[in-house]
Amino acid sequence: MAVAFDEMNGPGGDIRPAYRELSRWLRETPPEALEYRRQEAELLFRRIGITFAVYGDAEAQERLIPFDVIPRIISAREWAVLEKGLKQRVRALNMFLRDIYHGRDILRANIIPDDLIFQNPVFRPEMNGQDVPHDVYVHIAGIDIVRIDPEEFFVLEDNARTPSGVSYMLENREIMMRLFPDLFARHRVAPVEKYPDELLSALRSVAPASASSEPTVALMTPGVYNSAYYEHSFLADKLGIELVEGRDLIVKNDEVFMRTTEGLKRVDVIYRRVDDDFLDPLTFRPDSALGVPGLMSAYAAGNVTLANAVGTGIADDKAVYSYMPEIVKFYLGETPILKNVPTWRCREPKDLAYVLDNLGELVVKEVHGSGGYGMLIGPAATKATIEAFRDKLKREPEGFIAQPTLALSTCPTCTAQGLAPRHVDLRPFVLTGSNHVTIVPGGLTRVALKEGSLVVNSSQGGGTKDTWILDE
Amino acid sequence: MLSRTAENLYWLARYVERAEYLARTIEATLRVTALPNTYIGKTNEWDSALLTAGVSASFYEIYGEADEHNVVEYLSFSPANPSSIRNCIENARLNSRSVRTALTSEMWDNINSAWIDLQEVWGKGTKTREELAKFLRFVQETSLRFDGSAYRTMLRNDAYWFSRLGLHLERADNTARILDVKYHLLLPEEEHVGGPLDYYQWTSILRSVSALTAYHWVYRETLKPWLIADLLILNDSLPRSLASCYGNLVRNLDQIGVAYGRQGAAQRHARGVRNRLEHSHMDDIFQRGVHEFIQEFILDNGQLGEIITKQYLI
Numbered sequence: 001m002a003v004a005f006d007e008m009n010g011p012g013g014d015i016r017p018a019y020r021e022l023s024r025w026l027r028e029t030p031p032e033a034l035e036y037r038r039q040e041a042e043l044l045f046r047r048i049g050i051t052f053a054v055y056g057d058a059e060a061q062e063r064l065i066p067f068d069v070i071p072r073i074i075s076a077r078e079w080a081v082l083e084k085g086l087k088q089r090v091r092a093l094n095m096f097l098r099d100i101y102h103g104r105d106i107l108r109a110n111i112i113p114d115d116l117i118f119q120n121p122v123f124r125p126e127m128n129g130q131d132v133p134h135d136v137y138v139h140i141a142g143i144d145i146v147r148i149d150p151e152e153f154f155v156l157e158d159n160a161r162t163p164s165g166v167s168y169m170l171e172n173r174e175i176m177m178r179l180f181p182d183l184f185a186r187h188r189v190a191p192v193e194k195y196p197d198e199l200l201s202a203l204r205s206v207a208p209a210s211a212s213s214e215p216t217v218a219l220m221t222p223g224v225y226n227s228a229y230y231e232h233s234f235l236a237d238k239l240g241i242e243l244v245e246g247r248d249l250i251v252k253n254d255e256v257f258m259r260t261t262e263g264l265k266r267v268d269v270i271y272r273r274v275d276d277d278f279l280d281p282l283t284f285r286p287d288s289a290l291g292v293p294g295l296m297s298a299y300a301a302g303n304v305t306l307a308n309a310v311g312t313g314i315a316d317d318k319a320v321y322s323y324m325p326e327i328v329k330f331y332l333g334e335t336p337i338l339k340n341v342p343t344w345r346c347r348e349p350k351d352l353a354y355v356l357d358n359l360g361e362l363v364v365k366e367v368h369g370s371g372g373y374g375m376l377i378g379p380a381a382t383k384a385t386i387e388a389f390r391d392k393l394k395r396e397p398e399g400f401i402a403q404p405t406l407a408l409s410t411c412p413t414c415t416a417q418g419l420a421p422r423h424v425d426l427r428p429f430v431l432t433g434s435n436h437v438t439i440v441p442g443g444l445t446r447v448a449l450k451e452g453s454l455v456v457n458s459s460q461g462g463g464t465k466d467t468w469i470l471d472e
Numbered sequence: 473m474l475s476r477t478a479e480n481l482y483w484l485a486r487y488v489e490r491a492e493y494l495a496r497t498i499e500a501t502l503r504v505t506a507l508p509n510t511y512i513g514k515t516n517e518w519d520s521a522l523l524t525a526g527v528s529a530s531f532y533e534i535y536g537e538a539d540e541h542n543v544v545e546y547l548s549f550s551p552a553n554p555s556s557i558r559n560c561i562e563n564a565r566l567n568s569r570s571v572r573t574a575l576t577s578e579m580w581d582n583i584n585s586a587w588i589d590l591q592e593v594w595g596k597g598t599k600t601r602e603e604l605a606k607f608l609r610f611v612q613e614t615s616l617r618f619d620g621s622a623y624r625t626m627l628r629n630d631a632y633w634f635s636r637l638g639l640h641l642e643r644a645d646n647t648a649r650i651l652d653v654k655y656h657l658l659l660p661e662e663e664h665v666g667g668p669l670d671y672y673q674w675t676s677i678l679r680s681v682s683a684l685t686a687y688h689w690v691y692r693e694t695l696k697p698w699l700i701a702d703l704l705i706l707n708d709s710l711p712r713s714l715a716s717c718y719g720n721l722v723r724n725l726d727q728i729g730v731a732y733g734r735q736g737a738a739q740r741h742a743r744g745v746r747n748r749l750e751h752s753h754m755d756d757i758f759q760r761g762v763h764e765f766i767q768e769f770i771l772d773n774g775q776l777g778e779i780i781t782k783q784y785l786i
Contacts (some may be wrong), residue, residue, distance in 0.1 A: 047581060111473050224569050237573040259475045261630060261784045262732050
């Protein structure tokens with residue numbers, strides 16, 4: 001694997017312009033001072049209760065995501081490209097979903113094989129022919145971006161279901177501003193604090209036609225035991241909307257109501273952080289206690305908007321992902337601004353053969369996997385693991401895709417041995433309302449804290465950084 | 473507001489208040505049992521601590537003897553006791569997490585910090601009486617801080633009123649329970665059989681509702697059992713008296729009623745209980761039987777909880 005591109009110390013070893021001031025500051029600041037701030041940050045996080053739960057880990061039911069105090073910096077010029085590319089991509093995702101659940105032009109044009117859609121468990125036949133307000137399916141998208149050189153951004157994954165992490169984007173900034181006012185004074189960092197407002201107005205803009213002029217929006221959570229519960233309550237608070245659980249909602253005459261101390265109150269838009277499967281026990285999993293019986297029929301009647309829409313999983317499936325460049329071209333007639341990481345579809349015999357021959361060099365992912373689970377990182381895996389994976393792959397090739405092991409870019413990060421480069425990715429959050437797509441300048445930078453590790457997922461030892469988009 | 477949010481706020485306040493009351497009870501019992509037998513007689517104070525906490529039956533399912541070690545363990549740390557201090561704090565934190573959006577950051581910070589600090593105590597327990605005393609103080613201070621932060625930082629809307637309902641209902645219940653267990657010590661002079669031994673019992677009762685100093689301010693007298701009963705039942709200037717709790721319950725229910733434009737069974741029931749307290753005199757209560765009076769009150773108070781739940785929380 002090539003030496004990774006470091007975002008501060010560029011390829012030639014020169015400090016890249018966006019990092020000049022930070023690099024100077026790092027030289028001036030003694031390591032003890034950084035360590036002290038790091039501890040202070042951790043204390044703040046714990047006091048605020050910004051925790052996440054790791055399933056199956058009884059010891060650490062509520063854990064902190066490690067926070068690295070060194071910001072990750074992106075220049076205004078770089079951001080301009082990213083922003084354009086992200087908007088383009090999310091527009092295409094929404095058009096793709098509209099098409100898949102209506103006319104299916106893209107299948108008839110033979111751009112995507114039928115069975116990849118119809119055999120796919122995340123395809124929702126319930127959504128066939130169902131209109132959603134303003135044709136918006138993915139109101140909130142989290143697009144995972146990586147870079148391997150100074151020139152280009154690659155999309156690693158589209159998260160079109162219930163992407164999480166935005167609370168870290170907001171809280172990381174708050175804490176950094178508290179801890180390093182001086183560093184902020186020396187930079188012009190674009191603010192991210194408008195996100196809750198933008199989100200609320202996007203959600204209100206897609207209210208169903210039957211809603212009043214002041215639509216009621218609620219955030220639906222699976223409950224306190226969910227790993228992202230902190231984020232759910234944080235967002236509900238920032239948006240000033242009710243945080244509801246399934247049991248707070250009731251459907252009557254195809255309308256959704258919440259139970260309040262003053263009786264039932266109609267809900268028009270539900271920002272749901274509950275997976276499709278658990279939304280409505282009458283339609284999906286009958287054993288779901290998290291959902292609301294009848295919710296899907298209210299949805300079908302057009303009396304409530306779900307954000308994101310049901311069935312968006314088909315757009316962030318990793319096999320469908322491999323067709324994204326074609327999808328962008330097909331719907332927008334434009335060249336994709338953001339590249340896809342080259343992807344082998346194991347469902348295709350030729351690709352499978354190549355993957356099986358090169359398992360030691362590739363990253364193999366489950367098409368429906370998330371959180372970094374069920375993934376093989378060839379160069380880091382033992383022989384036995386590779387062989388076990390080979391069997392899995394042969395048994396169910398359509399369940400996997402493979403990609404080259406990318407030398408993800410690195411950023412300086414505090415470690416026990418002092419500052420050292422660590423691999424990072426970036427998840428910006430793209431909002432789509434009735435007639436606009438917006439992105440707050442920033443995102444969640446995840447960092448693989450272990451030396452050499454490429455896994456940035458918080459469930460597997462990843463941490464986060466504040467992400468600075470410079471304003472000039 | 474969401475019914476579930478109101479319910480969580482209501483129970484959150486109850487749990488915190490209960491934790492404080494348990495801590496006071498244990499503290500008062502430790503104090504009285506430290507006295508030589510000649511001052512206190514042969515009663516088992518740990519047994520009555522269990523009774524006032526309302527967990528006597530479940531205790532004896534697990535333990536054989538109500539001694540200091542067992543009772544402190546059961547009331548403070550036992551995960552098996554649904555109303556142990558530990559479970560109260562755990563539940564309070566869980567409720568807080570569920571309604572974070574309805575809490576001010578000060579309230580959340582208070583409960584969350586206490587919860588974090590107490591994890592260590594749950595793990596190690598308290599090895600010495602000094603450690604136990606420190607723990608009991610900490611629990612009381614947590615409740616004071618929580619109550620204070622609610623009072624000073626919450627908007628005066630239904631969220632506040634529901635949390636106050638939980639607080640006062642729980643408080644009334646606690647005061648009534650201690651009266652229920654100790655009523656025989658509080659009978660008027662002519663019926664009284666105890667003698668000087670009871671003096672330390674009286675101070676213990678007053679301590680567990682933090683009213684020892686208040687007693688002297690109000691009556692400017694040495695401890696008289698019937699005055700203690702008067703203070704705890706009818707004196708509405710004592711925050712933990714039944715009368716004061718009901719004054720507050722009626723006020724908060726009224727505010728909810730006004731805000732929602734509707735009165736209901738809860739308002740009527742609370743007013744009924746308050747009126748009875750307002751128009752009672754200690755003489756009459758003694759005449760009709762203080763024990764009966766208290767038992768009736770406990771039933772009424774429990775009923776108010778049920779009515780509030782039905783009217784607003786489900």
